Amino acid sequence: MTVWKLAIVSGLLIGSWNLPITAAPAQSIKQTTVSQRPPEPPSTPLPPNRTTPGGGLNPLASSCHAFNEDLRALIPVENPVLTTSAQPTFLFFNPFAANQVQYGEFSLLLWPGEQQRHYNVRFTLPESPGIISVTIPPLPAYALAEGQPYRWYFQLYCHDNTNAQPDLTVTGSVQRVASTPERDQQIQAAAPDIWYDTLARVAEQLQDSPQDPKIQENWNTLLQSIDATELSTAAFSGPIIILED
DSSP states (O other), X not given: OOOOEEEEETTEEEEEOOOSOOOOOOOOGGGOOOOOOOOOOOSSOOOOOBOSOOOSSOGGGSTTOOTTOOXXXXXXXXXXXXXXXXXXXXXXXXXXXXXXXXXXXXXXXXXXXXXXXXXXXXXXXXXXXXXXXXXXXXXXXXXXXXXXXXXXXXXXXXXXOOSSOOSEEEEEEEEEOOOOHHHHHHHHTTOSTTHHHHHHHHHHHHHHOTTOHHHHHHHHHHHHHTTOGGGTTOOEEEEOEEOOO
């Protein structure tokens, strides 16, 4: 069970969870001069990432629809979106309290075809709305293979759902690349090139040092790059709560 640290900072509730990201001194994204060529695109092109809900029968009419705020995946729309980690962390903005959603499901499938499921878990949400995390378990069976694209699905089911179809869905892609000194430098400099690792690392730093202006600047810059600046002051709610089979 994750140990939580909570602090009130300028009227904002900031939560902290343990992410498998190595801490390092924060640097400005503007200091990055390294450019690492992305991997070759897959033979079957990946579709754009759907960062806001687009699945389900009628999200606007569902009991867990959030007025004025939407579920959001914190990733770019265009691919590739990269990681150097075998077990990356995915971040989402969740506008719901735990009692507004029956359960959620996160699935990771191999691309192309999406016929082979690599990882799947059912979960409940943290108690309060805010930025939440999903981390692939540190088990060899779930480790991402380098060069293999994956598609993931993050889906929520409302309490009044009776048809087993998700009410809200966001989808995206992830591709693991080799860890190199250049890529490690990009992550430490808060550059968006290795998106998943950089975002998770800066999120952890922000929870540990919420008043550090350089870390806040890095966080704001990353969110601005995906047109999500309105989430720059969102609380960190913690990881999903996995349901036992």
